[in-house]
Amino acid sequence: MSASSEYLPPEYYLEKLVAFDTISHRSNLQLVDWLCEILKKHHLTPHRIVSKDGQKASVFVTIGEPQGDSRNAGIGLSGHTDVVPVKDQPWTSDPFRLRLDDGRLYGRGTADMKGFLACMLASIPYFKNAKRSSPIHLLFSYDEEIGCTGVRPMIEKLGVTLPKPRIVIVGEPTAMRVVDAHKGIRSFITQVQGLEAHSSTPQKGINAIMLAADLITGLAQQAQALQQSEGNHRFDPPYSTVHVGTISGGTAQNIIPRYCQFRWECRLLPGHDGQNILASFEQRCEAHRKTIKKMAPGADIRTRAVHHVPAFGACDNSEAIALALSCSQQTQTFAVSYGTEAGLFERAGCACVVCGPGDIAQAHKPDEYIEKAELEKCMAFLRRLATYELSDKLHPPYPLPA
Numbered sequence: 441m442s443a444s445s446e447y448l449p450p451e452y453y454l455e456k457l458v459a460f461d462t463i464s465h466r467s468n469l470q471l472v473d474w475l476c477e478i479l480k481k482h483h484l485t486p487h488r489i490v491s492k493d494g495q496k497a498s499v500f501v502t503i504g505e506p507q508g509d510s511r512n513a514g515i516g517l518s519g520h521t522d523v524v525p526v527k528d529q530p531w532t533s534d535p536f537r538l539r540l541d542d543g544r545l546y547g548r549g550t551a552d553m554k555g556f557l558a559c560m561l562a563s564i565p566y567f568k569n570a571k572r573s574s575p576i577h578l579l580f581s582y583d584e585e586i587g588c589t590g591v592r593p594m595i596e597k598l599g600v601t602l603p604k605p606r607i608v609i610v611g612e613p614t615a616m617r618v619v620d621a622h623k624g625i626r627s628f629i630t631q632v633q634g635l636e637a638h639s640s641t642p643q644k645g646i647n648a649i650m651l652a653a654d655l656i657t658g659l660a661q662q663a664q665a666l667q668q669s670e671g672n673h674r675f676d677p678p679y680s681t682v683h684v685g686t687i688s689g690g691t692a693q694n695i696i697p698r699y700c701q702f703r704w705e706c707r708l709l710p711g712h713d714g715q716n717i718l719a720s721f722e723q724r725c726e727a728h729r730k731t732i733k734k735m736a737p738g739a740d741i742r743t744r745a746v747h748h749v750p751a752f753g754a755c756d757n758s759e760a761i762a763l764a765l766s767c768s769q770q771t772q773t774f775a776v777s778y779g780t781e782a783g784l785f786e787r788a789g790c791a792c793v794v795c796g797p798g799d800i801a802q803a804h805k806p807d808e809y810i811e812k813a814e815l816e817k818c819m820a821f822l823r824r825l826a827t828y829e830l831s832d833k834l835h836p837p838y839p840l841p842a
């Protein structure tokens with residue numbers, strides 16, 4: 441890349457990024473190959489963390505060298521490369537072709553969150569030329585949309601074979617507002633194995649659907665209790681929630697259904713781990729189990745955890761929040777109800793903040809778009825970040841690496 445073409449606008453990168461169909465169940469390796477080429481043209485050394493099946497990869501790259509205090513491991517910018525499906529959504533144009541209309545850039549992932557990735561790439565020359573005393577790391581993950589699973593192997597390597605950023609900015613769409621807390625997510629599949637019978641003799645069977653309905657009623661009661669007992673008004677809604685997303689089962693109207701399964705989730709306020717919700721659900725399952733096992737030994741209720749995205753809540757004097765407020769020239773922080781990778785980075789000992797371009801209201805929708813002005817706001821943020829120096833003093837509760 442010649443010096444004159446180094447400074448490219450984020451739209452240039454966004455157009456390329458959107459063109460890669462990186463819906464979560466597909467490989468992201470074409471995008472990763474392209475990404476690594478760009479990084480190499482900037483004379484950087486990307487590290488790939490390849491998934492077990494070899495179909496996907498995260499990328500970690502460092503700009504600059506740690507100087508002086510080697511504990512000062514710099515600032516990480518993190519974004520996911522995957523996007524949600526477009527199937528059955530009424531798009532008015534090709535979701536994988538960036539379209540500019542009236543100041544808005546349309547395409548799958550423009551808001552969530554290839555817009556931020558584009559700004560990260562467009563900012564590399566600024567980061568390189570800033571003569572910083574601490575490095576900036578770029579982290580590109582996969583499978584965020586299916587439970588933040590792809591970032592985990594990369595996080596395991598931080599402070600081991602990869603440098604551990606002292607601060608991580610997760611660029612999910614917040615319209616460049618500074619988000620210091622979000623809810624956690626735990627999701628489950630419950631399978632009810634009943635006993636088939638003719639519908640004229642329900643007493644001879646175990647109706648898996650009706651049993652599932654009773655379990656769901658229990659979840660609804662728990663949801664209501666949470667609504668009445670919790671009230672953290674930084675969140676909308678101000679309480680933890682429980683919801684059933686899908687249910688399936690049964691064969692025909694005149695057969696007592698043998699099988700039913702449903703998927704459900706809890707969205708938990710920071711500090712609420714959801715264990716009591718699960719325990720009380722299990723209690724209800726156990727009560728049923730005792731009865732149905734007497735009728736049919738094969739009858740059972742099984743619940744399997746699917747995903748756990750930890751909640752995020754920055755500490756009061758978080759230097760990540762101070763940095764984001766300074767670079768965004770804002771004074772207020774916000775909490776959101778959607779999950780991100782921030783809770784995982786926080787658990788790994790990185791001070792975290794969520795701040796990125798675009799509106800979450802546009803994410804996951806047909807005709808997803810990002811305002812061009814949002815990209816410009818993000819670029820201004822990253823240009824300020826390029827010259828933002830971390831203080832020598834580390835803030836609790838982020839201990840120094842040994």
Ligand SMILES: [Zn+2]
Pocket residue numbers: 520552553584612613
């Ligand atoms: Zn996202």
